[in-house]
Amino acid sequence: MNWVGQNLDLIGQLTLAHLRQSAVAIVLGFVLAIPLGWAAFRFTRLRGTLLGVVGILYTIPSFGLFALISATTGIGLLSETNLVVALTIYAVAIMTRSVTDGLASVDAAVRSAAVAVGFGPLRRFWTVDLPLAGPVMLAGLRVTAVSTISLATVGALIGVQNLGYLFTNGSQRRIIPEVLAGVLAVVVIALVIDLVLVLAGRALMPWTRQTRMPRERARAVEVTA
Secondary structure: OHHHHHOHHHHHHHHHHHHHHHHHHHHHHHHHHHHHHHHHHHOHHHHHHHHHHHHHHOOOOHHHHHHHHHHHHOOOOOOHHHHHHHHHHHHHHHHHHHHHHHHHOOOHHHHHHHHHOOOOHHHHHHHHHHHHHHHHHHHHHHHHHHHHHHHHHHHHHHOOOOOHHHHHHHHHHOOHHHHHHHHHHHHHHHHHHHHHHHHHHHHHOOHHHHHHHHHHHHHHHHHHO
């Protein structure tokens, strides 16, 4: 493991680059998935088609997607921007269904009550639908984040500097500690981001903890009974 100790600066630089690329794609994917998921929920006749088309995006091979983005937008094939755009597309493909499922999980009676007290469509969406859909959306966002952080490593194959470089360089030079360092760093980033999302969810949606407590108490009573 001498290689790791001698290359901590390199690992740190690649980790920061990897985190930056992944974070941008996760945020953009989440933002873009909200209107797409809402459209799929709102227009039921188009739901299957819209979700099907968005889902197909995730099946596109990464190399093919890199080339397609470059050819259609003029973005450099070997650029970091190309990688971020591709990761964003994959994130949207995963996240859109979670947004749709989250909105569908909101009780219709709650929506009716919001309309009855005078909430307009926009206000109802931001103050009722979106918060109540939060737990389902958060679950989807956690999956999206882990997937994006993992997929970002393919950027090394088009020359983008991130933790994927440790995989390719270590494999070519047969330096096993370098490969293991890359794997461990990716896992650590994924775990840290997942923990941040969980804590953010608890802070932004405190009512989810309040609903869990009665259920846990009810289960405890059933067990003791």
